[in-house]
Amino acid sequence: MSALxxxxxxxxxxxxxxxxxxxxxxxxxxxxxxxALWRYLKDGVIPKGAQLKPA
Structure with a gap:
């Protein structure tokens, strides 16, 4: 479960x-x-607890 x-x-x-x-x-x-989306797009920072799916 994510922090959010x-x-x-x-x-x-x-x-x-x-x-x-x-x-x-x-x-x-x-x-x-x-x-969180802005930070990811700007700096590539993935939010804590996020799970990315493979492309």
Missing amino acids: TQWFNQRTQGTGPNRRARRITIVAVARRLAI
Whole structure:
């Protein structure tokens, strides 16, 4: 399980039926993914816990 998945699960664990909190967390995950993608494209840094498939 990636660090980003663990972070998301920890953040949404106690929200219960609170949809607003879950949506805010989803936007935060999208932002983190965009940053990770930018770092990969710019510097070739693979995010910790990511698994690449062979081409």
